[in-house]
Amino acid sequence: MIKKEIIQWLASVNTRALLDKADKTRKKYCGNKIFIRGLIEFSNVCVRNCKFCGLRRDNKRIKRYRLQPEEILKISGRLVRKGIKTIVLQSGDDFYYTRRIFCELIKSIKDRFPDIAITLSLGERPLSEYKAFREYGADRYLLKHETINEKFYSSLCPGQSLKKRIKILEYLKKIGFQVGVGNIVGLPGQTLDDLAEDIIFFKDFKPDMLSVGPFLPQRQTPFFKNSVPDIKLVLKCIALSRIVSRESHMPVTTSLASLSIDKGIVLGLKAGCNVIMVNFTPYKQRKHYRIYDNKIKVDIKIVGDMLKKAKRKICLERGDSFKFAVLGILAGVYIGFGASLFTLEGSDTVKYVGAGIVKILVGAVVFC
Numbered sequence: 245m246i247k248k249e250i251i252q253w254l255a256s257v258n259t260r261a262l263l264d265k266a267d268k269t270r271k272k273y274c275g276n277k278i279f280i281r282g283l284i285e286f287s288n289v290c291v292r293n294c295k296f297c298g299l300r301r302d303n304k305r306i307k308r309y310r311l312q313p314e315e316i317l318k319i320s321g322r323l324v325r326k327g328i329k330t331i332v333l334q335s336g337d338d339f340y341y342t343r344r345i346f347c348e349l350i351k352s353i354k355d356r357f358p359d360i361a362i363t364l365s366l367g368e369r370p371l372s373e374y375k376a377f378r379e380y381g382a383d384r385y386l387l388k389h390e391t392i393n394e395k396f397y398s399s400l401c402p403g404q405s406l407k408k409r410i411k412i413l414e415y416l417k418k419i420g421f422q423v424g425v426g427n428i429v430g431l432p433g434q435t436l437d438d439l440a441e442d443i444i445f446f447k448d449f450k451p452d453m454l455s456v457g458p459f460l461p462q463r464q465t466p467f468f469k470n471s472v473p474d475i476k477l478v479l480k481c482i483a484l485s486r487i488v489s490r491e492s493h494m495p496v497t498t499s500l501a502s503l504s505i506d507k508g509i510v511l512g513l514k515a516g517c518n519v520i521m522v523n524f525t526p527y528k529q530r531k532h533y534r535i536y537d538n539k540i541k542v543d544i545k546i547v548g549d550m551l552k553k554a555k556r557k558i559c560l561e562r563g564d565s566f567k568f569a570v571l572g573i574l575a576g577v578y579i580g581f582g583a584s585l586f587t588l589e590g591s592d593t594v595k596y597v598g599a600g601i602v603k604i605l606v607g608a609v610v611f612c
């Protein structure tokens with residue numbers, strides 16, 4: 245899909261055909277399962293000052309909190325007992341948590357729950373820290389790019405650079421993280437051209453995960469007077485992102501669920517999403533994680549009800565990147581044949597083919 249076509253869809257009033265196409269794409273590449281992730285918002289402290297975000301450092305009216313590693317571990321246990329196999333650890337850019345604290349935390353979670361996937365969403369850190377987190381066992385990293393328009397990004401996030409953020413994303417990919425990106429739809433000053441560029445970025449970057457959510461104002465930010473976008477525009481962005489990215493995991497964002505409390509989750513699922521994040525942040529702190537106002541509570545019961553409405557099935561598997569599964573099979577095939585060539589002598593064709601097939605299967609299982 246080229247940019248002109250994307251802009252035409254974004255401007256079109258006829259959403260039905262687009263949403264149907266996205267739904268079919270989701271079904272073809274991701275199936276019918278809805279993967280559940282357990283979210284722990286462990287700190288709302290942030291050193292940055294993004295204009296759209298209620299966690300920005302200039303917001304002096306928010307009550308800041310930090311959960312200690314033992315508490316995060318305890319909540320992780322609760323979430324695992326519910327059968328959830330992905331823990332998402334999210335915070336503002338908070339350097340109180342040092343590299344050592346995170347590495348020990350990742351290790352403790354992996355020691356106690358070896359088959360659980362850990363997704364980190366900690367913002368921008370030195371590259372050496374990402375490497376350490378990966379080595380200690382973290383599996384995935386979410387870093388929303390917010391908007392791919394460099395000038396617009398600098399105006400939204402003072403003192404930050406989009407180039408640096410993209411470099412980080414590429415580095416995360418290189419060191420073996422499953423990587424998530426994401427944008428915000430309806431930011432004050434954003435154009436359809438900006439949104440189309442975001443969608444093209446999704447197509448080119450090929451993220452393992454991507455999130456598309458609406459802008460919602462927060463009263464202690466410079467954008468508190470701006471209005472929310474039309475939900476149809478958000479759904480069209482989700483649908484186009486699904487069509488171009490095909491097999492990326494796409495969550496229904498809590499912001500979409502909050503934009504339309506009764507229908508947001510179902511509409512997101514019908515527009516191409518295949519993941520839901522269930523919030524496990526303790527109630528006492530949850531109300532202070534206020535990136536935007538009027539945030540809906542997404543718990544396991546609400547999710548169950550919504551999935552019934554959307555006629556989709558809950559899936560409690562780890563739900564690793566679909567791309568990793570394909571690469572695993574290819575690597576398995578490659579190594580299987582490589583090993584066969586290396587270990588077998590002579591021209592015993594039957595023996596060669598038989599051993600090759602066994603090794604392909606073993607290789608595929610190991611890498612998946």
Ligand code: SF4
Binds near residue numbers: 292299337
């Ligand atoms: S968007 Fe992220 S980096 Fe920016 S102020 Fe909010 S939490 Fe901090």
